[in-house]
Amino acid sequence: MTILPREILQNSRSVVSVHNTPPAVPVGMDYTLAYALRQLAAATTGYPRYLLAPEVAVLLDAVADLRQRMLFDLIWNTGARINEALAVTPEDIVLDAARPFVVLHTLKQRQQPRPGRPRKNQPVKRAVPLLDEAFTVRLRDHLATFTRHRTKPVWGITDDTARNWMNIALDECQQHGIRFSIPGITPKTLRHSFAMHLAMHGALPATLQAYMGHRDFKSTQHYLRVFALDVGIGRNRGIQFTFPPDPAMLSMLTP
Numbered sequence: 001m002t003i004l005p006r007e008i009l010q011n012s013r014s015v016v017s018v019h020n021t022p023p024a025v026p027v028g029m030d031y032t033l034a035y036a037l038r039q040l041a042a043a044t045t046g047y048p049r050y051l052l053a054p055e056v057a058v059l060l061d062a063v064a065d066l067r068q069r070m071l072f073d074l075i076w077n078t079g080a081r082i083n084e085a086l087a088v089t090p091e092d093i094v095l096d097a098a099r100p101f102v103v104l105h106t107l108k109q110r111q112q113p114r115p116g117r118p119r120k121n122q123p124v125k126r127a128v129p130l131l132d133e134a135f136t137v138r139l140r141d142h143l144a145t146f147t148r149h150r151t152k153p154v155w156g157i158t159d160d161t162a163r164n165w166m167n168i169a170l171d172e173c174q175q176h177g178i179r180f181s182i183p184g185i186t187p188k189t190l191r192h193s194f195a196m197h198l199a200m201h202g203a204l205p206a207t208l209q210a211y212m213g214h215r216d217f218k219s220t221q222h223y224l225r226v227f228a229l230d231v232g233i234g235r236n237r238g239i240q241f242t243f244p245p246d247p248a249m250l251s252m253l254t255p
Helices: 031-042 053-061 066-078 082-087 133-146 159-175 187-200 205-212 217-229 245-253
Strands: 002-004 101-107 123-129 178-180
Touching: 031 217, 053 066, 053 159, 053 178, 053 187, 066 082, 066 101, 066 133, 066 159, 066 187, 082 101, 082 159, 082 187, 123 205, 159 178, 159 187, 187 205, 187 217, 205 217
Parallel strands: 002 178
Antiparallel strands: 101 123
């Protein structure tokens, strides 16, 4: 049985292969280090559990149904909450702009309305740019093939159905000898993965907060503090705590 991640180097949703050189890995991404950091986070209480981009590619590839796959692809590319993704209509998707984007709607509970803030139970919306050109093409094709009404949700299903779709994909992976190295993968895992993917590519905290739709910055820090497990000491993986006793004694005796 294969436990992911291994050196899966292609990030396409339909092609996964293993090579010695990674032509499709984003420049600047050290997935060996990223995996080590993720495992530190997974073993620590209170940290988000997320997948790396190659793992998401494998997971999406296991979803045979195009409608199901596109739902998970949308969450991975926008960080949408499951209820936000299921509320998306073709009218919320703008693909012909210079920077394509999706408008996500959610219902935020406001205890104390402030000037400029939506009142309690008033829908809140945010626009999330689509940063991946290949996904934009897939989304355009999907809308042309599967949607007829611009104001009806693209996926007329419940969140429980979406979770069942995810479980089917995970079962498919297991049947092919693929097991992911973090447990309990759900659609929310893809939201966490989107946030960490942006953070690993240097997204500003304010940008991450806006894309994720966090009212409180503490929710955004939930992702950023993962880097404190490693980057907080300057990426210096050469730090040593073992020191030969003789030089140590000499250094103590030296005035």
